[in-house]
Amino acid sequence: MEVLLVEAEARPRQQLHRFLQRAQYGVDIATTMAEATACLDRRPYDFVLLAQDLPDGDGLDLICLATRHEAHPTSCIVFTATPDVEPRLRGFALGADECLAKPVSVAELERRMRVIIRQRVGHKRPAIHFGPGFVLDLAARRLCHQGQYVHLSRMQFDVLHHLLSHRGQVLTREQLGAYISRRPVAALESSNFIDVHIMNVRRALAPYAPTDFLETVNGVGYRAA
Incomplete structure (x- = not known):
């Protein structure tokens, strides 16, 4: 490498x-x-x-x-x-x-x-299809929309993957933070940590999808529709 x-x-x-x-x-x-x-x-x-x-x-x-x-x-x-x-x-x-x-x-x-x-x-795992033409390829760790690559950082990919793996469930900021950071949530030192990643995932999806697939649940966390 x-x-x-x-x-x-x-x-x-x-x-x-x-x-x-x-x-x-x-x-x-x-x-x-x-x-x-x-x-x-x-x-x-x-x-x-x-x-x-x-x-x-x-x-x-x-x-x-x-x-x-x-x-x-x-x-x-x-x-x-x-x-x-x-x-x-x-x-x-x-x-x-x-x-x-x-x-x-x-x-x-x-x-x-x-x-x-x-x-x-990683190991070969199935892709997650969501929204109008999105494919989250878990083996290649790539997000594509109708065959076009959509750039995500590692943590942005992880937060989207975790939400889509629990589609319909509300995940707290603490749950998401612990998953994507691989360290105790207390070490994150900021409640904005997850919000920043969610904001950037939304920005990445926005040009391709008029609907926001990531729902904010006030006072709790986020949910993938």
């Missing part, structure tokens, strides 16, 4: 580079937004590991560029400059699969990457 590591600070960059080499990933390195943009313009990657604090701008602004290849889905893991919730919410809203606060734990990063790879490969 090919990885683009975007990190300006020498020490964490070297630490992460050593980990990626030991794990036998192919690694390209960028230290600025300009270098990262040049790399992303040349070819797609399986993973982009992206620091927010870059010398020539906010790394979060690269997420859309990193994940734009429809034929080659890219997983984006962001390293936020502070432990504050807002940068992570913005990262998720822009399409990041994971957001980790600096300093990044290599052990945690490795676990997150393995989870994403496992979900990407």
Whole structure:
């Protein structure tokens, strides 16, 4: 698998580079937004590991560029400059699969990457058909509408999958959060966590479906119609 590591600070960059080499990933390195943009313009990657604090701008602004290849889905893991919730919410809203606060734990990063790879490969499972022409392919982890690819981040895919797997049932924010984050809900630190993902799933579906399939149940959570 090919990885683009975007990190300006020498020490964490070297630490992460050593980990990626030991794990036998192919690694390209960028230290600025300009270098990262040049790399992303040349070819797609399986993973982009992206620091927010870059010398020539906010790394979060690269997420859309990193994940734009429809034929080659890219997983984006962001390293936020502070432990504050807002940068992570913005990262998720822009399409990041994971957001980790600096300093990044290599052990945690490795676990997150393995989870994403496992979900990407998975076992062959049936697709879920819903709405007017939507197909959620569980093996390829892709959403299509009448054969056209619809981009979702990993967590957006997971929240849609979980709701469709319990169609007609109300799932609380806590249930959805625990499922898609694979960690205790208390660690999410924000009641907006799920709302951000639901908002982005709705945006992804909106150009193809006039009806909102994801119903908000006030004070409780969400339900897939």
